[in-house]
Amino acid sequence: MEGVTDWVMRDLLTSIGGIDHCVTEFLRVTERLHPYSVFEKNCPELKTGSRTRAGTPVFVQLLGGQAGPLAENAARAAEMGALGIDLNFGCPAKTVNRHDGGATLLKHTDRIYNIVKTVRAAVPKDTPVTAKIRLGFDNPESCLENAKAIEEAGATWLTVHCRTKTDGYKPPAFWEWIPRIQEKTSIRLITNGEIWTVDDFNKCAAIAKTHDYMIGRGAIRNPFIFSEIKAAADNPVKPEKPPVGLILHFFDASSVYVNDHFAVARTKGWIKQLSFTHADLKPIFDEIKVLKKPSEFKARLEYHFS
């Protein structure tokens, strides 16, 4: 997730466990071929075999509307060792859509086909090219033909965020579209949207019946959700304690990764999300959210979380 799951967060979440696979924040592609440094920034894991330190594979996600430049950039990512390229056709952001990328492409099945096909042809055969869509721009039916096109263009798997662009992030997610897509295609599908708890996961799995699931925001609010889901088959566990020990680690790692001010902003963001799962963090969030000076901020983190 752009602005959220950077290297530090991917490293932290995958070190907790339960995650089989990660995707980078999207990298916007317009006309030019990004320099190597841009890929290194988007995906520092390229230097460690395109895996997090816990060994979880990371795919580089590209977002754009032009097949040629996307293919060129995908080829560069593959040359740098990316274990796979994921193409984002789901981003609803106005700036992205205005510049002909993300969910706006869901209205143009032929363009999606052409992009996936061109990118597929540009990277080595053993490098998977995968895609992510929403159900449609405003019409959910369009997922059927978009998924078919993505399969025919040679994608290895397809993640479906089960809402249209017009739905935004408003619950519910319409998981019931997944079996309908699967009826029409044999591409491996990954179900995404509104999985916040083990209970949500069970409800989603009963409807979608896919082998794989993607969790976005739920992972930030409860970093243990993946392990809980894996462990929960027989014996559901509730997150009783917030991951306080990890918060200081996250602050320090983000300081090293970018700088102290970045670390303050990211850590505030994470504590805010955690407080939705752990209400006892809410007063702490209210106290620290106004702190701007990194030294002051860190001192309060130490006070609360050491």
Ligand SMILES: Cc1cc2nc3c(=O)[nH]c(=O)nc-3n(C[C@H](O)[C@H](O)[C@H](O)COP(=O)(O)O)c2cc1C
């Ligand atoms: C702040 C934010 C940034 C996001 N950035 C990306 C992104 O870079 N690439 C992507 O494929 N999806 C991105 N998404 C969408 C999520 O990956 C996911 O599809 C969506 O939030 C629905 O899943 P969830 O209900 O599990 O969060 C983003 C979502 C949010 C809220």
